[in-house]
Amino acid sequence: MVHEADTGDVGAARRANVLVVNDDGIAAAGLVKVVEALASTGKFDVYVVAPDKEMSATSHSISIHNAVSATPKAVPGATRAFASSGTPADCTMLGISVLYRAKRFDYIVSGVNRGDNLGLHVVYSGTVAGAREGAMRTGAVGVAVSLDSYSRSADYSEAARFTAELVSAVHDTPGLTETLRGVVLNVNVPNLPKDAIRGVKLTKPGVSCTQAEWVRVPGDESPNGKGPDSDSDGDWRHDGAFADGVDELPIPHTGAGLDTIDTWEKGTRWFRNKPGPARDDQREGFDKKALGDGFVSVSVLASGYATVDFDPRKIPKEGATVWETMRALVPDKIRSAARSEEHTSELQSLTSS
Numbered sequence: 159m160v161h162e163a164d165t166g167d168v169g170a171a172r173r174a175n176v177l178v179v180n181d182d183g184i185a186a187a188g189l190v191k192v193v194e195a196l197a198s199t200g201k202f203d204v205y206v207v208a209p210d211k212e213m214s215a216t217s218h219s220i221s222i223h224n225a226v227s228a229t230p231k232a233v234p235g236a237t238r239a240f241a242s243s244g245t246p247a248d249c250t251m252l253g254i255s256v257l258y259r260a261k262r263f264d265y266i267v268s269g270v271n272r273g274d275n276l277g278l279h280v281v282y283s284g285t286v287a288g289a290r291e292g293a294m295r296t297g298a299v300g301v302a303v304s305l306d307s308y309s310r311s312a313d314y315s316e317a318a319r320f321t322a323e324l325v326s327a328v329h330d331t332p333g334l335t336e337t338l339r340g341v342v343l344n345v346n347v348p349n350l351p352k353d354a355i356r357g358v359k360l361t362k363p364g365v366s367c368t369q370a371e372w373v374r375v376p377g378d379e380s381p382n383g384k385g386p387d388s389d390s391d392g393d394w395r396h397d398g399a400f401a402d403g404v405d406e407l408p409i410p411h412t413g414a415g416l417d418t419i420d421t422w423e424k425g426t427r428w429f430r431n432k433p434g435p436a437r438d439d440q441r442e443g444f445d446k447k448a449l450g451d452g453f454v455s456v457s458v459l460a461s462g463y464a465t466v467d468f469d470p471r472k473i474p475k476e477g478a479t480v481w482e483t484m485r486a487l488v489p490d491k492i493r494s495a496a497r498s499e500e501h502t503s504e505l506q507s508l509t510s511s
Contacts, residue, residue, distance in 0.1 A: 174264040174329055176202045177292060179249045180271065181216060181284030184208035184231055184241040188270030188305065191318035196267065197235030199322050201329060205261065206231075206239035207253040209246065214273075216245045218287035228252055246288035254296055264335060265325055266292030269303035270317045272310075274346050276445045277366030277437075280459065289342045294461035299328060299335060300342035306449055307349035316355070317347040320454060342459040346449050356452040363457050364444035371434025374427060 176196055180189045189208055196202050210229065226244040233239040240257055242249050246268065254263060268288035275283040289300030301324065305317045324345065328334050344363065348355055439446045448455040472486040 174202050175258075175261050176204050176265045176267055176325065177250065177253045177258070177263045177298075178204055178206045178208070178236070178267045179246055179253070179288035179292075180208050180269055181213045181246040181288065182209075182272050183212050184210060184233070184239070186272065187312075188272060188303075188314045188317070190233065191314040192267060192270050192303065192321050193233050193239075194235040195318040195322035196325065199326055201326060202265075204236050205253065205258050205263075206233050206236045207242055207249040207257060208239075209249060210241040210243055213245055213284050214271075215282045216247075216284040216287070217282050218247050218290065219245050220247050220251065221245060226252065228257060246284040247291040250288050250291040251295070254292060263292060263296060263298050264329070265301060266296075266298045267301045267303065267321060267325065269301075269305075269345075270314050270321065270347075271302075271304035272312065273304060273308045274306045274449065275302065275304040275344060276346055276449060276455070277364045277439055279367060280344060280363050280457075286342065286344055286459070289344075290459070290461050293340050293342050297339045299338045300459075300461065301325060301345065302342055303345045303347065305347050305349055309349075312349060316350075316352050319352075320347055321345065324456075338458075340461050342461055344445075344455075344457040344459050346445060346455040348449055348452055348454065350452060354452065355454060357454070359448040359453040359455055361445040361448045361455045361457050362443060363459070364439035364441060364446050365437065366439040366446040367437045369434040369437060371432045372429050373432045375430050376428070 178189060178193055178196070180186060182188060184206070186208075189206070193204050193206060196204050207228070210227070221244050226242055226248050228240045228242050231239045231241045238258070240252070242252055244252065250266060250268075254261075266289050268285045271283075271285040275285055280286050283302070283304075285304060286302040289302040292298045293300035301321065303317060303321045305312060305314060324343070328338060440450070441447060445455040445457050468487050473483070
């Protein structure tokens with residue numbers, strides 16, 4: 159998707175402005191490393207707006223009911239940097255509309271995230287949303303980068319170096335920045351040394367996803383109950399609700415396996431979304447498979463809505479019913495199969511009678 163308002167390829171003719179955001183927080187190692195890597199190329203002026211705390215899995219939420227803060231911070235390699243109380247999408251909006259409104263950003267880099275953003279996780283990802291907000295709002299090239307590791311001691315050097323190389327390649331290749339305006343490159347980097355990474359693959363996002371496993375946790379059970387205090391360190395694998403020694407309360411069920419009002423005591427109860435079993439997707443050409451095989455996965459995501467194609471010639475004339483209108487979405491192949499099945503059923507009915 160090319161934004162017509164943003165014409166003229168960047169190329170190597172001038173330095174480019176890069177806005178860096180994330181969802182792990184401004185002090186996260188992945189952000190620090192990627193800012194340093196981008197700045198060290200000598201091609202980019204790097205600006206930062208990042209959450210002042212952990213904001214993972216906030217997706218594309220924005221703050222409209224509360225004021226959002228912006229506090230100056232020092233980030234090595236950044237021309238200027240702010241920490242914000244907002245979400246990743248808020249941070250991007252603040253950067254392009256308020257804090258650096260006089261700047262034109264060619265690239266919005268989000269990350270490097272702690273943990274992958276593959277498959278359906280793209281929908282929930284604050285990292286992807288930070289890049290998407292800039293791409294769809296200004297026509298910049300969004301680059302969301304994630305490292306396949308949740309370890310707090312993970313080394314982000316290679317993922318950051320690759321990000322700088324990727325943005326440099328887009329910047330220096332004639333016509334490529336213009337081609338990619340308004341889209342997001344969703345990058346997932348293996349947690350491997352540089353010489354162990356097998357290369358780069360263009361992929362599609364699959365359907366891999368960590369399933370939810372809701373657990374009940376202790377909390378004030380009064381009608382206006384206060385939730386359990388969290389001693390979270392920001393890692394979803396080491397959250398206070400799931401750490402050793404934190405109670406998980408049984409969820410009562412009837413013999414039929416269905417909850418009933420009578421089963422519950424009165425008052426407020428509290429739950430946590432605990433990561434459960436993972437749904438895998440090992441199809442060739444998709445992100446999960448490429449990353450697992452030791453490749454950097456790069457998926458090109460539209461920044462707008464995904465739509466279902468339909469044949470406009472099938473749209474009924476004005477005054478058609480909702481049934482007639484919605485049938486225009488059924489492909490001919492499925493429509494023919496349905497008619498054949500319906501005809502077979504009618505024949506069977508006549509035969510049996």
